[in-house]
Amino acid sequence: MFKKYYKLTNILIPIETASGEKRVSATPGAVKKLKGLGCEVFVESSAGELSGFNDTSYQESGGEIVSKSNEGIWKKADVVFCVQTPSEKNLEKLQKGAILLGLLDPHGNEKLRDTIISKKISALSMELLPRISRAQSSDVLSSQANIAGYKAVLLAASELDRYFPMLMTAAGTVQPAKVVVLGGGVAGLQAVATAKRLGAIVFVSDIRPAVKEQVESLGARFIELPEIDEKPGELGGYAKAVTPEFLSKQKATLTKYLSEADVAICTAQVLGKKAPVLIDSPMLEKMRSGSVVIDLAVSQGGNCEGTKSNETIIKDGIKLIGAGELPSSVPYDASSLYAKNLTSLITPFIKDGVIKLDKEDELISGCLLSDEGVVLQNKVFEN
DSSP states (O other), rough: OOOOOOOOEEEEEEOOOTOOOOOSSSOOOHHHHHHTOEEEEEEETTHHHHHHHHHHHHTTTHHHHTTOTTTTTHOSSSEEEEEEEOOOOHHTTTOOOOOEEEOOOOOOOOHHHHHHHHHHOOEEEGGGOOOGGGGGGOOOHHHHHHHHHHHHHHHHHHHHHSSSSSSETTTTOOOOOOOEEEEHHHHHHHHHHHHHHHEEEEEEEEEEETTHHHHHHHTOOEOOOOOOSSSOOEEEEEEEEEEEEHHHHHHHHHHHHHHTEEEEEEEOOTTOOOOOOOOOHHHHHHOTTTTTEEEETGGGTOSSSTTTTTTTTTTTTEEEETTTGGGGSHHHHHHHHHHHHHHHGGGGGEETTTEEOTTTTTTHHHHEEEEEEEOHOOOOHOO
């Protein structure tokens, strides 16, 4: 009887090349799990250093450390885990049919489309994972948004010119800060919970009436929606785009709350679309000097007029902070959660060290951009 030999899947964990990125796509724990399933795992030297994971910890988990100058490893890789899309130079080295898995930022990304076509790459974009119960353990956007919401409040507290909690002192009573959170999704709700723990009074605005119960369960106050004929809701777990009429009325309502606020935290995003501008210049003029705006939607254009990615701009005494990369500022936990999300998605398709994606599976089909260079979701690239 002849024994059948299979080529084990080679998985590469590279150093992230995006500016300011401190996360890594797999932790030593994730590497150990992948090795336990029979895969060969290669980790570029120092890939996890900024996240708190040294090369030794990867080696102890069964990973093989390779030099980042070793270009051959990219040609050898069957699967590449990444946080953000690798550089075009690295993608050019991949073998035909290699699987790329990570946050690929595909919407309107013609450059990515051209590369995956020319290199015949199978690309899985975690942004497109269906928002269904079965996908929760792989939901990268939620795990990273949780961190962003938490860190946004800490950033606001450090930049604000006053306390968050009420303080009663011999010199008098300090009133608690007022925080307005725009968007009641994962990031928004985590911001609410964190701000409440710090003692602030919190108000939340969201276009989905169903969010009200969640907001109030955390002790915050829900800003009632404008009265119009048809109220917006959600589609596939994401807020739907709204009409100009609704936005106009919503801004009028928000102006009153913002005029009394010390902090505004912007988290409202629509998947694949430009973020709605919820705070414009006239609204900013009503805010007090010394207040702080944290815009988590800045990478999609921003909820607040005038914010710029990774910059702090002072306008009439108000600090406008474009904070689109906050998960990367908590790299240890962000990487740990991210790695669990990726392995949760991919490990059911590993058998005896070989990865074979089931393209009929709704999780895979939902986020599979291309199959060996054949684009499956052209509309995503056209957005």
